[in-house]
Amino acid sequence: MRRHYLVTYDICDAKRLRRVFKTMKGFGAHLQLSVFQCDLPDIDVVRMKAALTEIIDQREDQVLIIDLGPTESHPIKRIESMGIKAEWEERRARIM
């Protein structure tokens, strides 16, 4: 089953920051600076954690993975946005 996650990070080194950003692009939608919206089955959560563990420095950097609950319950609807309207990504086939 898929769950929604918000992933936020603080990375101290510019090079690692780039790599974390690039990795996160593969798992979710870039929502704000250092914030990603991810809609993942548990296997991809493990993959994401594995990929991030390889990059970050455990003593200096921090990644928060916030579990918002199962996708079916539409947890994103509970998030309120102020100012510029937030664009939440929907899962669907991509046609370009």
Next chain:
Amino acid sequence: MEPESQGPSSGSDIPLLPARMVNEFAYCPRLAYFEWVDGEFADNAETTEGRFHHRRVDQTPLRKSRKVEDDQPSEATIHQRSVWLSSERLGVTAKIDLVEGDAASAGLAEGTQTVVPVDYKRGKRPHTTQGAWEPELVQLCVQGLLLREQGFTCERGVLYFVGSRERVEVPFDDELITRTRELLDGMRTMTQATVAPPPLVDSPKCPRCSLVGLCLPDEVGWLRATHEGEAPAVRKLIPANDDALPLYVQTPGAKLGKDGECLKVKDHDEVIGEARLVETSQVVLYGAIQVSTQVTQELCKRGIPLVYCSSGGWFYGMTTGLLHKHVELRRRQYAAAADRERCLLLARRFVQAKIANCRTLLRRNHRAAPDTVIQELKCDQIQAGVAESLESLLGTEGTAARRYFSEFAGMLKEAEPGARFDFDGRNRRPPRDPVNAMLSLLYSMLAREWTVTLQSVGLDPYLGFYHQPRYGRPALALDMMEEFRPLIADSAVLTAINNGEIRTSDWIERMGSVTLTPDGRCRLIETYERRMGQEITHPVFGYQISYRRVLEVQARLLGRYLLGEIPELPPFTTR
């Protein structure tokens, strides 16, 4: 933890059994058969996590932590990681995560050393009397036996649980060794069979097994049992809507490249879209799209098919990774295709299910379906069930299709003024009206979907039972899609027209033929994909499942049928 690539070779000599496979065999013989004999492998969260932990065992860490690592037990004299041992005499091989030897006993007796294999396990220590489950104990015992073969003294092993950082001591007593030898013998016997052992019955092991989606334990068990009176409900073990989704590229001249974990589509240096690789199930290219080698290689590695179509939607072919290893399945398929009786049996079933689904669609969506047509379709359905030859079946199917399409227009709502949805029977090459154009496009999309699905489960999409093989025609895909034409393609066309998703402005007429504009086609593909993602109640198993999953389950059931595990392939018909 990586999937074993060699697998058993044909012939009498059985290759060395890996200790990890003995673990799988102790867990479930059917699982071991799939992974070892069929060469199937699927990951789930547990296996992925396991591999991640093992990667750290298998390699020396690249970056040393600032805290000096000197908290290793000082008495350890042997501390060897990733030790690979084999023994022809035992017939086993194993990669041991860690071998430890302590100084106290080292060098006591001349030439012998006491060593301890350490096996890393993900998760926490299970709270059982023996400290671990049998599969793990047996796997460790195989490692111990291998170390003894090398001349070491090895009386015990250690399971290290990464999740709780606990060590569990496992003594290699006679009981465990006997059990291990028993399982090794059992596994060798199993290797020689051509059919997998039966699935476990209602086992709590199944929901967490990574191969549950291709093993279909409850479904196969249910179909094997003869049902008289009340049949028990089938557990829903397959996620309904957990799938990766396709990426379609139809902008002429676009370039597809790879950027980290994403695919990037560029049109004249302008990025027009990105798709994440983990969420991509297949990449479909319409017309002249350029693809980089990096993309092709990455897709092959990940098992994502790359499909080429003409800009009009004609399916040319596809690039996939290596062919599926399950040779026995293809052999059975060829044997069945050569047997006229079995072909006819399957063909009857395909046509019957198709007519049934057409009839249901008419009854549900037609404003006023004439009773005669509904009746006649019912007769056709019965007649298809007793057809004596493929030729007469073809005739019945044609008649039924004519009847169905003559009433098709009745399912379309009154369109906007000037819209020409004057559907008057099926025509193609080229389609002469918009409805036919849409049907043609969606049929070719469905054929492509089935080709991809069949190939991914290890069947040959080009050899069919009802459709005869012709150059370049995916006959089995056409067979399998028959009953899904009304359910997916026809129904998507109805949705697109009746919801006003496709309008007059979405097609171009040229010399009596009709084509959709790129924009119109884009919206039709969206409608089709929405339909594929829709959850329905499975007519046989009774649980909710998306059409995308239904195709996969149906393809796997065909495999189970060809291998003789289930007596017949259940048709997919809705009510």
